[in-house]
Amino acid sequence: MPQLAIAKEFLAEYAALEKPVRERVTQVFAKFEQATHTGLHLEKINHARDDRFRTIRVDQFWRGVVLAPRNGDTYTLMKVLPHDDAYAWAGRRRASVNSVTGGIEVRDVDTIDSTLPHLERVAEHVPTRLFEDVKDADLRRLGVDEQTLGFARTLTDVFQLEAARGLLPAVQWEVLYGLAAGLTPEQVWEEMGAAIVEGEVDPEDLDAAVRRSPDRVLLVEGPEELTAALESPFDLWRIYLHPAQRAVVEASYGGPARVSGGPGTGKTVVALHRAQRLAERGEGEVLLTTFTSTLATALEAQLRLLVESxxxxxxxxLGRIRVEHVDRLAHRVFREEHGQPDLLDPARERALWQEVVAGLGVDLSPSFLAQEWRQVVLTRRVEDAQAYLEAKRTGRGRGLNAARKAQVWQAVHSFRNLLGERGLWTHETVSEEAARILAGRAEKPFRHVVVDEAQDLHAGQWRLLRAAAAEAGDDLFVAGDTHQRVYGPKVSLAEVGVNIRGRSSKLRINYRTTAQILGWSLGLVLGEPVDDMDGGLDSIAGCRSEIRGEKPVLHGAATWEAELGYLKETVGSWAEAGVLPDEIGVAARSKRAVEQAVLALEEAGLPARSLAKGQAVGSVPVGTMHRMKGLEFRCLAVVGVGGEQLPAPRSVTPEEEDPGAHARDLLRERSLLFVACTRAREQLSVSWHRSPSPFLEAVLDR
Ligand SMILES: Nc1ncnc2c1ncn2[C@@H]1O[C@H](COP(=O)(O)OP(=O)(O)OP(=O)(O)O)[C@@H](O)[C@H]1O
Structure with a gap:
């Protein structure tokens, strides 16, 4: 019986077809499997470069292009186009089997042949070639075949490669793009890892090749699955994983494992698929957790979509997966033993530190002590004066002599005593206590724990999660990007009992943002020393997007009013171009700026809402940079990126008070801007008034 497969690109294009055509496509292909081989009416194409491309009638005007193997029963629907275009598209192309992945690939042979002489002429006048440092042998080993190799050798810059995207076989193009982005052949090989097929590949066996290409082709089992796939073409993440993503989703790890990667590389997608996978194994309960309740709500909704489809x-x-943000888990476990905690808010905590300082008569600042308590004492679980004397104070800047340390310890000790005497808690101590409770229980609540936005968790939360599942294979899985850390302090996973050595993978292809926006945004953090939570430094080199678009638009205004005027124009022009209000986002550093931006937009007749006030469909969401986490917008305006607003003066510890905290605060402010800018999918506007933020220095002219 013939089996229908759908090329990934077609799923995205289907939505753009007019409704009657869409309906006809569904009717024709829903019957596909019932049709006998002879009843399929697949038309041959005269003078085609590859006679395995055929057309199928959709209606009088439209034709589907189908790839039909010589042997086997898998027919891949590639395109639906007007009659003449369908014949032209199919006539120019050739299908082949990738020698490394064994997957299906299609190239535009006609255009490659006709472009080559022009590229060769250009190359004669340019001293260097794009891939001159890469050996032929390496390219072949990575599955680049002779035609693509000849083409690649004529390229002189990455823009030519980008322009050739639709011409070259996709996997081979990705290999070249990775090399052009600075990856070594070994790194590219590693990235292909999961897709590499073992044994010989038969270059003629298209049927096997299609079945080996779950990242590019969806095999449809019956009309219902066809309708479901066609109806949700934008949720491609649910269906197609990149081989590098799939490898992580499907792996069996001997212990805790981690996936990292720049913004938009699909870490959340991988975490969701992995949670589903682990639950399907049926070995026990899965916890899917993240940093905030908003993010957990979003995860839960996405998980439901994924699992249901x-x-x-x-x-x-779904019954085996609990989605819960980490503080909620901490409080739930805490309450089981102690009831509701009396939580200190920041103002009460400051007052308590002041009380300690006054009581002891020491000249230590409450904010210094609070940070020392969190980042050294709590993070390292320091229990007595001797341990504190010996504790590493990495990242705390100013060194303390023994006498000073004794004073600090005395203050911390008094503070802890006060907490104990008065029955007061903070979120951190609640987590620590919950971790202690779970560590003491023989029965752990979960078999697997999957953590998203891992970079923002503090040590107590890590200990809690460590204690929430027994040590075993596939116990903990963490996804995160330390370049996006905007809340928590630096944590070394090894120090909190989570050993990921040898079980760490990196994703590098961004699916959200255009190459222009991503490249510009990466410039905000490139060169900043950012830890990898595992004793080393993280790098976002090689993070790249295959989507082309416009450069970010930068604008400096004289005053805040003028900047808001510019915002109104920008949002207005997006709305006029047909972008829906919900697809537009506005981000600012402070709550006040958010409120003013909402007012300004409303004044201009553009419905807007503050994200802090929850959902309201049909208006432009405006939020602080912190709230941008986990969101994405077609068009995004980041406002108030001025020297006086970013870094936010009140969020940065003065250098003279604590140089370590100062540097960390600055990096966090920089990361906030990075997180905000990387939420844009198609258009990004960045504006300021008076002087630009120092974080923009490196990217102002790009
Ligand atoms: N294999 C895929 N196919 C299609 N779209 C994908 C794929 N993987 C991810 N995406 C899409 O890319 C976007 C970013 O994915 P996701 O949010 O998982 O990335 P992330 O690495 O967690 O991002 P960030 O760190 O910036 O929050 C989403 O819109 C997601 O649906």
Missing amino acids: RSENPEEV
């Missing part, structure tokens, strides 16, 4: 027994699978 991809699991055979969705309710059972």
Whole structure:
């Protein structure tokens, strides 16, 4: 019986077809499997470069282009186009089998042949070639075949490669793009890892090749699955994983494992798929957790979509996964033993530190002590004066002599005593206590723990998660990007009992943002020393996007009013171009700026809402940079990126008070801007008034 497969690109294009055509496509292909081989009416194309491309009639005007193997029964729907375009598209192309992945690939042979002489002429006048440092042998080993190799050798810059995206076989193009982005052949090989097929590949066996290409082609089992796939073309993440993503989703790890990667590389997608996978195994409960309640709510909704569309027994699978943000888990466990905690808010905590300082008569600042308590005493679980004397104070800047340390310890000790005597708690101590409770229980609540936005968790939360599942294979899985840390302090996973050595993977292809916006945004953090939570430094080199678009638009205004005027124009022009209000986002550093931006937009007749006030469909969401986490927008305006607003003066510890905290605060402010800017999918506007923020220095002219 013929089996229908759909090329990933077509799923995205289907939505753009007019409704009657869409309906006809569904009708024609829903019957596909019932049709006998002879009843399929696949038309041959005269003078085609590859006679395995055929057309199928959709209606009088439209034709589907189908790739039909010589042997085998898998037919891949590639395109639906007007009659003449369909014939032209199919006539120019050739299908082949990638020698490394064994997957299906299609190239535009006609255009490659006709472009080559022009590229060769250009190359004669340019002294260097794009891939001159890469050996032919390496390119071949990575599956670049002779035609693509000849083409690649004529390229002189990355823009030519980008322009050739639709011409070259996709996997081979990705290999070249990775090399052009600065990856070594070994790194590219590693990235292909999961897709590499073992044994010989038969270059003629298209049927096997299609079946080996789950990242590019969806095999459709019956009309219902066809309708479901066609109806949600924008949720491609649910269906197609990049081989590098799939490898992480499907792996069995001997212990805790981690996936990292720049913004938009699909870490959350991987975490969701992995949670589903682990639940399907049926070995026990899965905890899917993250940093904030808003993010947890979003995860839960996405998980439901994924499981409902991809699991055979969705309710059972969902029943095995608990989605809960980490503080909520901490409080739940805490309450089981102690009831509701009396929580210190920041103002009460400051007052308590002041009380300690006054009581002891020492000249130590409450904010210094609070940071020392969190980052050294709590993080390292320091229990007595001797341990504090010996504790590493990495990142705390100013060294303390023994006498000073004794004073600090005395203050911390008094503070802890006060907490104990008065029955007071902070979120950190609640986590620590919950961790202690779970560590003491023989029965752990979860078999697997999956953590998203891992970079923002503090040590107590890590200890809690460590204690929430017994040590075993596939116990903990963490996804995060330390360049996006905007809340928590630096944590070394090894120090909190989470050993990921040898079980760490990196994603590098961004699916959200255009190459222009991503490249510009990466400039905000490049060169900043950012830890990798595992004793080393993280790098976002090689993080790249394959989507082309416009450069970010930068604008400096004279005053805040003028900047808001510019915002109104920008948002107005996006709305006029047909972008829906919900697809537009506005980010600012402070709550006040958010409120003023909402007012300004409303004044201009553009419905807007503050994200802090929750959902309101049909208006432009405006939020602080902190709230931008986990969101994405087609068009995004980041406002108030001025020298007086970013870094936010009140959020940065003065250098003279504590140089370590100062540097860390500055990096956090920089990361905030980075997080905000990387939420934009198609258009990014960045504006300021008076002087630009110092963080923009490196990227102002790009
Ligand atoms: N394999 C895929 N195919 C299509 N779209 C994908 C794929 N993987 C991820 N995406 C899309 O890319 C976007 C970013 O994915 P996701 O949020 O998982 O990335 P992230 O690495 O967690 O991002 P960030 O760190 O910036 O929050 C989402 O819109 C997601 O649906």
